[in-house]
Amino acid sequence: MEKTEKIWFDGKLVDWKDANVHVLTHALNYGTGVFEGIRVYDAAKGPAVFRLKDHVKRLVDGCKVMGIDLEFGGRTYTAEDIVSAVKDVVRANRKVDYVKPCVFLNGEEVGLNPVGVPASLAITCIFMGDYLSPSESGQKLITSSWHRPDNLCGPAGAKVNGAYVTSCLAKREAVRQGANEAVMLNSSGHVAECTGENIFIFRGGKILTPQASECILEGITRASVIQVARDLGHEVVETEITRTQLLTADEVWMTGTAAEVVPVTVIDGRAIGTGRIGEVSKGIHARFHDIVRGKIPEYESWLDPV
Numbered sequence: 359m360e361k362t363e364k365i366w367f368d369g370k371l372v373d374w375k376d377a378n379v380h381v382l383t384h385a386l387n388y389g390t391g392v393f394e395g396i397r398v399y400d401a402a403k404g405p406a407v408f409r410l411k412d413h414v415k416r417l418v419d420g421c422k423v424m425g426i427d428l429e430f431g432g433r434t435y436t437a438e439d440i441v442s443a444v445k446d447v448v449r450a451n452r453k454v455d456y457v458k459p460c461v462f463l464n465g466e467e468v469g470l471n472p473v474g475v476p477a478s479l480a481i482t483c484i485f486m487g488d489y490l491s492p493s494e495s496g497q498k499l500i501t502s503s504w505h506r507p508d509n510l511c512g513p514a515g516a517k518v519n520g521a522y523v524t525s526c527l528a529k530r531e532a533v534r535q536g537a538n539e540a541v542m543l544n545s546s547g548h549v550a551e552c553t554g555e556n557i558f559i560f561r562g563g564k565i566l567t568p569q570a571s572e573c574i575l576e577g578i579t580r581a582s583v584i585q586v587a588r589d590l591g592h593e594v595v596e597t598e599i600t601r602t603q604l605l606t607a608d609e610v611w612m613t614g615t616a617a618e619v620v621p622v623t624v625i626d627g628r629a630i631g632t633g634r635i636g637e638v639s640k641g642i643h644a645r646f647h648d649i650v651r652g653k654i655p656e657y658e659s660w661l662d663p664v
């Protein structure tokens with residue numbers, strides 16, 4: 359990751375080194391925040407943010423679920439204000455490919471009661487490059503011993519900071535075992551998703567991905583890939599997927615803002631399909647690559663010029 363110059367913090371553009379909080383910040387101690395991850399591309403018509411309004415909507419929805427009002431630095435913000443703020447901070451920095459807005463309870467409080475604790479919004483830009491090291495032979499996954507938290511443990515469909523402890527545990531488990539990523543099962547034993555990516559399989563001539571009720575985050579890349587795959591003529595089904603179906607799929611790939619579209623060729627030491635990147639994932643990967651760079655006019659509305 360490469361740092362940038364400016365961070366948008368409660369309405370002001372401050373220097374990277376000055377975007378600080380107190381050690382007693384509620385969110386630091388109890389995970390009370392909601393965040394987003396958004397890609398910026400050098401598109402055909404200039405720098406553009408991918409599906410910015412959809413990301414901001416998910417952030418605002420997450421805040422609603424958490425009961426956090428959009429009041430930062432003494433001012434109330436709308437989704438449109440946050441969209442403008444994201445563009446402002448991207449413009450204020452030289453080299454950006456990833457933006458991370460984070461709404462968090464910023465009061466210096468000891469105790470779990472979040473009521474009345476003031477919130478902040480920080481919008482950080484970085485240059486991330488590839489999130490997962492690119493591999494011509496595809497990515498290696500393990501099935502984590504940690505389960506994807508279900509909807510009874512918290513809002514699985516919101517990007518709540520504290521909920522990412524499980525993803526961090528699963529990621530550590532994967533890295534320790536020499537894998538790139540971990541897939542998590544849900545409390546029914548069905549395939550849910552990876553630590554920061556949704557998962558797709560190609561099996562029996564159809565594309566399958568876990569449905570929203572499987573305790574997944576409804577990824578914006580996932581929604582994009584479902585549409586792109588259908589536009590390419592594939593049948594896509596949102597459903598329940600068992601671990602056996604995953605291991606015996608012809609192809610598997612992950613989708614996420616940071617990771618983009620990433621083929622998987624090994625899970626739990628077993629080759630997926632032929633053990634090489636398959637034609638369906640290759641086709642979707644190539645199409646997505648061109649769409650985000652503004653090369654396919656039908657999808658231009660997904661790009662918000664900066």
Ligand SMILES: Cc1ncc(COP(=O)(O)O)c(C=O)c1O
Nearest residue numbers: 554555556575577578579614615
């Ligand atoms: C747990 C989890 N699942 C899936 C995704 C993919 O979502 P998106 O495509 O919106 O980035 C993410 C990343 O935001 C994530 O953190």
